[in-house]
Amino acid sequence: MVRLTDAWQEVLQRRANNTQTGAYPQPVSDLLGQMSAAAVLMQANIKFNGALVLQVFGDGPVKLSVVEVQPDFGFRATATVQGEVSPQLSLSQMVNQNNEGRCAITLDPLERLPGQQPYQGVVPLFDDHKEKIENFSEVLEHYMLQSEQLDTTLVLAANSQVAAGLLIQRLPMEGEGNLAGRYDSVERESALGRDEDYKRISILSKSLKPEELLGLDVNTILHRLFWEEPLLRFEPRLGESVPRFHCSCSRERVGRMIKGLGVEEAESILSERESIEVGCEFCGKQYHFDPVDAASLFTQTDISPPAGPAVH
Numbered sequence: 001m002v003r004l005t006d007a008w009q010e011v012l013q014r015r016a017n018n019t020q021t022g023a024y025p026q027p028v029s030d031l032l033g034q035m036s037a038a039a040v041l042m043q044a045n046i047k048f049n050g051a052l053v054l055q056v057f058g059d060g061p062v063k064l065s066v067v068e069v070q071p072d073f074g075f076r077a078t079a080t081v082q083g084e085v086s087p088q089l090s091l092s093q094m095v096n097q098n099n100e101g102r103c104a105i106t107l108d109p110l111e112r113l114p115g116q117q118p119y120q121g122v123v124p125l126f127d128d129h130k131e132k133i134e135n136f137s138e139v140l141e142h143y144m145l146q147s148e149q150l151d152t153t154l155v156l157a158a159n160s161q162v163a164a165g166l167l168i169q170r171l172p173m174e175g176e177g178n179l180a181g182r183y184d185s186v187e188r189e190s191a192l193g194r195d196e197d198y199k200r201i202s203i204l205s206k207s208l209k210p211e212e213l214l215g216l217d218v219n220t221i222l223h224r225l226f227w228e229e230p231l232l233r234f235e236p237r238l239g240e241s242v243p244r245f246h247c248s249c250s251r252e253r254v255g256r257m258i259k260g261l262g263v264e265e266a267e268s269i270l271s272e273r274e275s276i277e278v279g280c281e282f283c284g285k286q287y288h289f290d291p292v293d294a295a296s297l298f299t300q301t302d303i304s305p306p307a308g309p310a311v312h
């Protein structure tokens with residue numbers, strides 16, 4: 001389970017403080033909160049030293065929503081909204097109007113070997129019958145089953161104060177380690193009709209209402225749902241390793257991006273204004289590159305091509 005409070009409120013506050021965008025419309029904020037909770041749960045569940053990036057590419061007014069969680073649970077989130085998002089918009093009205101929306105999960109290793117690409121899995125926002133999915137949790141359940149062959153149950157909810165999630169996964173453990181402790185594989189467990197154990201826990205989890213997930217503490221929720229099950233609760237994560245807002249943007253990175261535009265494009269921007277302004281969409285930080293800063297980007301000696309000297 002995850003319960004994001006201060007960190008989630010900071011994501012929303014930074015957006016509200018951004019004078020160019022203003023606060024998120026409520027349905028967008030709810031989606032981004034659910035994505036944040038899900039991304040933290042998934043990062044906690046994999047043994048992987050790198051960033052987990054959860055993205056929804058939408059074909060409606062919400063073009064992109066993205067959450068990035070580092071291995072130490074520093075995370076950032078943002079959404080790009082074009083046009084009106086009224087308070088009643090459903091998931092498909094926001095991001096999947098023509099069934100062309102996609103959800104992508106990317107694992108980007110911290111130390112990438114030369115030529116190594118990040119791993120990425122993509123799923124549509126419709127089910128096996130091409131019906132539009134209206135609960136974001138079902139998109140990820142679908143993904144887990146398709147790409148990881150893992151039975152997954154996710155309950156997600158968010159409001160302006162809390163983003164929370166409950167993840168149940170049937171792990172492919174063997175022998176004594178599996179759910180019932182009696183079968184030697186998930187296949188055998190299913191064949192014997194004993195996956196009822198997982199199904200029961202899944203159904204109990206799905207009975208959790210959003211207001212309960214958002215309003216109750218973890219012990220109360222676990223007790224209400226699983227009071228008949230033997231439970232082992234691990235120590236909650238505390239201190240340094242607790243999920244928190246963290247943006248990895250830097251002047252150096254923005255500089256590399258401007259350099260990527262090329263000298264001509266940079267000069268063209270500077271012919272119209274005093275400096276190149278770049279705002280970080282995640283944290284709202286503004287970066288200014290005046291003509292001297294910009295010129296120095298292109299004159300820096302760099303081993304990587306194209307490192308042509310600036311002409312002017």
Ligand SMILES: [Zn+2]
Nearest residue numbers: 247249280283
């Ligand atoms: Zn930033």
